[in-house]
Amino acid sequence: MEDSHPNYSPLLSPQVVQNGYAKTTSVSASATKLILRSLIWVLFIFWLLVFLIYPSQSGNQWVYQIIGIAGGTPFGSTGSIFVIYAAPIILIAFLAIALLLVSGEETLCEKKKSKRPRFRLWTFPVLVDGPLGVVSAAELIGIVIFLFYVVWAIWNYTVQAIEEGSSQPSFKTKWTTVLESLGVHFGTTGICCLAFLFLPISRGSALLRLVDIPFEHATRYHVWLGHLTMVLFTLHGLSFVIKWSIEGNLAEKLDEWSDTKFANRPGVISYIAGFFMWMTSMPPVRKWNFELFYYTHHLYVIFVVFLALHVGDFLFTFAFGAIFLFMLDRFLRFCQSRRTVNVISAKCLPGGTVELVLSKPRSLRYNALSFIFLQIREVSWLQWHPFSVCSSPLDGNYHLSVIIKVLGRWTQKLREKIIEGEALKQSVVKVSVEGPYGHEVPYHLMYEHLILVAGGIGLTPFLAILSDILHRVRDGKPCSPRNILLVWAMRKSDELPLLSTIDMEAICPGYSNKVNIDVHIYVTRESEPPLEEGCVYKPKKSSLCPMPSVCPMSVVVGTGDIVWSGLYMFSSTVGFLILLGLLDIFYINPSGIEAWWYKGLLLIVCMVASVIIFGGLVVALWLRWEKQSYTSENSDDAKVIEQNVTAALEDPSPQNGTNSFVTRYGSRPDFKEIFEGVSEKWGHVDVGVIVCGPPALESGVAQEIRSHTITKQRHHHPIFHFHTHSFDL
Incomplete structure (x- = not known):
């Protein structure tokens, strides 16, 4: 295939030129990483x-x-x-x-490109229509391994339980012994699953950053593990309920609070809290009433605390590592979200969407596929909702944008507040932010060829991707794709103005000579263009601040400064060991404390105290450092005006300026036809496919990628790599 842009710099070059010097990885750094x-x-x-x-x-x-x-x-x-x-x-x-x-x-952009297209387990969808959604080959291997462990554990425990029961003299005692043994082992296996359950929901966890699995993807693992854990705990409870019913002391046993063995009453309370979380997290309940799911899920505090009282410090330590890392992340999120962030601009867009432009410091780190959690106190003091960032970090140093689709009560109230503010010509909303979160590596830069598939409001992260790529092309930076196909499906054409919020020609003049961008739009519920077709929306001018503002987003976040994050974790861990050691030496051992539930409670207290006291001290220093750095930024940039920020935000041009812009009415995307066309046009290359939209859209794209990969010969056709940016919390 002939290259249409022969002078274009190679993607993901192993050397990145900065200030005229080639930056190479030193031998010592490579050895350290190894x-x-x-x-x-x-x-x-x-x-x-x-x-x-x-x-x-x-x-x-x-x-x-x-x-x-x-x-x-x-x-x-x-x-x-x-x-x-x-x-x-x-x-x-x-x-x-x-x-x-x-x-x-190097983690962000200097990974070497493979010399030839290759198949990858992480990006090949194996299951596409099942209850688990789209599952990659690597995820399926992980599921099989984990299920093997559970089956292996239950099999061994069942054999041991039968052996214990066979030695009993009577039929009744034989089965009660078997039930007791199975109940204990079901509970133990559930606690082992709990050791993994909290790892995926630590949003800024270094573990997720290490394997480059963003929080919005990891939540599905939390959901799967949550179902499995609650099934095991349910079997654990049923085993003992049946045993005690046979023995005739069910009510007495359920209310028992023993010092020298498992305390049953805390276990019942813990299970009830877990059961409510489990039931309200089911998809039908979550879709019917998200607030019920959201508020009920905060029962995890009761679930964890009373579980520690139930099993004591000994068994609770099995799951301590994951819970401790989650606690570290949760406290850091709490500290970051206490700040009220300036809303630079808030306006309503056509198609039932609103745009918020938030103030941020220059040092805040994120990429074009990041997302943030927002709390707006005028709408709700308790609810937090995730939104994809629709601006590139290269758009400007001091702002970050999100576009929100009005779908439910929370977003409707937000829209009403923004309309009220437009009437008063002032902002009437106060925003608190958690994040940004997302991929450690901006994987949209890992491919020379991209297919972006959006459904409705799912276009917003792709606006950030396009902006990011165009800025890199304009500045001559590496890691920029050369061929991009955007497929956007929507119900009605009133969403079309979303594409006008990005002016590609203004970002990168003459970009069509450097990168091919084709846009295919499908309006599924309209058979023909509306009468006002051709009148492109032009956002109202806003008074925006291209300079640092008084209240920007905080950089105190798990995905922020790595050194401060490490010091925070180190101080909390050392603090926990110090508190636990002092407690054992000067209180537990001298006093001869043996009560399981009490020692479990003390373990929880040590964990919480270490994070708040020792970790809180580092966070306080981190906040002080942030303030000093921000003051220095403000001073250094006091006379600098970001013309590109002002131009991009105040007066977006309605021009599209794409190489190919096609709108089809009354039809849906035919992915088989689309992928066949791409295969003929691009040849044998790696193609990154990113989907952001409803589950049906994801399944359709994943199914076509799977079919194409299995049936087509690789040396003639592209290898498509499936990625999704959709998440359902």
Whole structure:
């Protein structure tokens, strides 16, 4: 295939020229990264093996031998379990921060491009129509491995339970013994699943950044694990309920609060809280009443605390590592979201959408596929909603934009407030922000050829992608795709003005000579253009601030400064060990405290106190550093006016300026035809396909990619790589 742009710089070049010098990775840095990655893999494999062998009799004996060795230490048996089950995942988080710090900017854009197109497990959709949604080959392998562990554990525990029951003299005691053993082991397996449950929902977690799985993708793993965990806890509870019913002491046992074994009453409370979270998280309930799902999910505090009271410090330590990392992330989010952010511009757009332009500091780090959580106090003091960022970080140093579709009560109230503010000619909303979150690597820059598939408001992240690419092309930066096909499906043509919010020609004059951008629009519920076709929307001029404002977004976020994030995690971890050690040496051991539930409560208190006290001290210093840095930014840029920001925000041009702009009415995208056309045009190359839209759209694209990959010969056709930017929280 002949290259239409022979002078274009190679994508993802191994060397990036900055200030006239070639920036290359040093041998020492490469060796350091290799060592860190090796340590991470060793710890991770050890951590998984510990969980895997525990259900077997030999593995169980090995664990208890280690517990016996460390029984004489001040930390006791709990310290042994902490070292085996909790410490590895926390150490991996530390190593992840170190690896991210060593990698630096190379993590973002300097990854080498493969010499030839290749198949990837992460981007090949295997399941497309099932209850799990679109599942890649790598995800399917992970699911199979995890299910194998669960089946393996239950099988071993069932065999052990039958062996224990067979030694009992009577039929009744035989089955009650089996039920008790199964109940305990179902609960233990559930706690082991809990050790993974909280990892995907730590939004700024270094672990997610390490494997480059953004929070909006990781939530589906949390959902899957949540269902599995609650099924196991339900079987755990049913086993004991049946046992106690046979024995005739059900009510007494449910209300029992023992000191020297499991406390049943806290377990019942924990399960009830978990059950309500489970039921309200089901898709029908969540779609019917999102607020019910959102508020009920805060019962996780009761679920975790009373679980610790139920099982004590010993078993709770199995899941401590994941819960501790989640607690670190949650407290940091709380600190960031206390600030009220300036709304530079708030206006209503056609098609039932609104645009918010928020103030941010220059040092805030994000990429074009990031998203933020917003709380607007005039609408609701409790609700937080996620929105994709529709502006590129190259659009300007001091602003960030989101476009919101009016769909429910929350967004309708927001629109009414914005209309009220337009009438008063002032902003009447106050915004709090969490984030930005998203991919560590802007993967839209990893391909020379892109297909962007949007459904309705799903266009907004692609506006950021197009802007990001055009800025890079204009500035001569590497990592810019050369061929882009945008496929946009919408119900009615009143959403068309969204595309006018980006002026491609103004961002990169003459861009059509450097990058091919084709736009195919499908209006599915209109058979012909409306009468006012041709009148392109032009946003109203707004008084915008291209300079730093008084109240920008805070950079105190898990995906922010890596050094501060590492210090925050380190101080909290050390603080926890100090508090737990002092508690064991000066209170628990001298006082002879043996109550399981009380020691579990003390463990929770130590965790919370370490994050708030020790971690809070670092956060306070971080906030002070942020203020000083921001003051320095404001001083340095006091006489600098960002003309491109003012022009882009105040007076967007209605010109589209694309190489090809086609609008079809009364039809839906035929992805088979689209992919066949791309195959003939682009040849044997890697093609990144990014989808943002409803599940049906995702499934349609994924199904076509799977069919094309299986049936077509790779040396004649492209290899399509499936990515999704959609998420449902």
